[in-house]
Amino acid sequence: MAKIKLKAKSRSGLITVRVLIKHPMESGNRKDKSGKIVPANHITHLTLKKNNRLAAKAMIGGSVSENPFFQFKIPGIKGDEIRFESIDNLGKTLQISKISK
Amino acid sequence: MNRRLFLKRSIATTSVATAVSVGLLTPIKAFANISEFKELSKKTQQRLSSAQEGEFVLKAPEIAENGAMVPITIDASHMSTVKNIAIYVHNNKEPLSAYFEILEASAFITTRIKMAETSVVTAVVSTDSGSFIQNKTVKVTLGGCGG
Numbered sequence: 001m002a003k004i005k006l007k008a009k010s011r012s013g014l015i016t017v018r019v020l021i022k023h024p025m026e027s028g029n030r031k032d033k034s035g036k037i038v039p040a041n042h043i044t045h046l047t048l049k050k051n052n053r054l055a056a057k058a059m060i061g062g063s064v065s066e067n068p069f070f071q072f073k074i075p076g077i078k079g080d081e082i083r084f085e086s087i088d089n090l091g092k093t094l095q096i097s098k099i100s101k
Numbered sequence: 102m103n104r105r106l107f108l109k110r111s112i113a114t115t116s117v118a119t120a121v122s123v124g125l126l127t128p129i130k131a132f133a134n135i136s137e138f139k140e141l142s143k144k145t146q147q148r149l150s151s152a153q154e155g156e157f158v159l160k161a162p163e164i165a166e167n168g169a170m171v172p173i174t175i176d177a178s179h180m181s182t183v184k185n186i187a188i189y190v191h192n193n194k195e196p197l198s199a200y201f202e203i204l205e206a207s208a209f210i211t212t213r214i215k216m217a218e219t220s221v222v223t224a225v226v227s228t229d230s231g232s233f234i235q236n237k238t239v240k241v242t243l244g245g246c247g248g
Contacts, residue, residue: 014207027215029194044138050205057202061138061195063215065170071211073178 008082008100015076015100017048019084020069023094027062040089043068049083050074076100142197145187145225148232152225155180155233157208159224168216168241175210175224182229183208192220216241 003022008015021043028040046058055074074082083097157177165171177183186208188198198214208226216222219240226233 025215027195048206054204056204056206058199059138059141060199061142061197063190063193063195063198065213065215069211069213071174071209073207073209074205075207 004084004086004094004096006082006084006096006098008080008098010076010078010080010100013075013077015050015074015080015082017072017074017082017084018069019071019096020067021086021094022067023086023088025062025064025066025068029062043086043088045087046070047085048072048074049085050076051081052083138197138200139195141200142195145189145197145200148225148227149189149223149234152232152234155226155235157224157226157233157235159222159235159237161222161237161239163238164240164242165216166242168218170213171216171222171239171241172211172213173222173224175208175226177208177226180208180226180228180233184227184229186210186227187225188212188214189223189225190214190216190220191223192216192218 005020007018023043024041025043026038026041028037030038032038040062042062042064043060046060047054048056056072078100080100081097082100083095085093085095087093157175157180160174162171173188175186175188177186183203185203186201189196190198193216199212201210216239219238222237222239224235
């Protein structure tokens with residue numbers, strides 16, 4: 001099952017990129033039923049590239065929703081390659097690349 | 102919960118824990134990331150006091166029924182030389198939610214954040230000519246950060 005989904009659609013010189021990541025985004029502040037703190041497990045860094053050039057970067061905390069969704073707009077045309085990467089605080093990376101429609 | 106899933110998950114978490122204790126995974130890097138983010142949060146807080154109100158769009162619901170999923174949209178695409186965009190939730194334990202660096206993209210961001218309680222949400226957009234903010238109060242009827 002894909003853990004990360006990306007859709008890129010161009011319209012009048014602007015590509016709308018939508019990304020949905022499957023991730024628990026545990027902030028490290030929440031307690032479970034037995035009162036133990038659930039250890040932090042959330043995405044910390046995001047990078048968005050267009051044709052191998054960095055378009056946007058982000059640092060996010062544990063206060064972004066579970067299964068986070070992001071939407072970006074990049075100047076570009078149909079056929080541009082969009083690559084998205086995320087790293088969580090345990091060092092796990094997820095990446096996806098797609099050709100814009 | 103489904104028993105198979107539960108077993109799978111418990112095995113996964115214990116294996117990560119052992120990996121950390123054995124030293125296969127380096128937690129140092131992970132901690133560095135978190136402290137870096139806290140630093141960024143402080144910097145953003147300092148910037149808030151000197152910032153002026155800017156002319157960009159911050160879209161957030163007036164009442165969020167579920168604090169675990171509050172959609173936020175920031176559209177500053179008509180502003181020039183936008184360097185970064187931050188989302189700051191005042192009453193959260195970790196007030197800085199997300200920090201986007203705009204390099205070759207349009208200054209338009211949509212995401213969904215968690216909110217512990219009713220709070221003022223501030224969007225900070227910094228450009229070459231200074232920082233600009235927009236405030237919006239979001240009422241939360243059910244908290245999403247637990248605790």
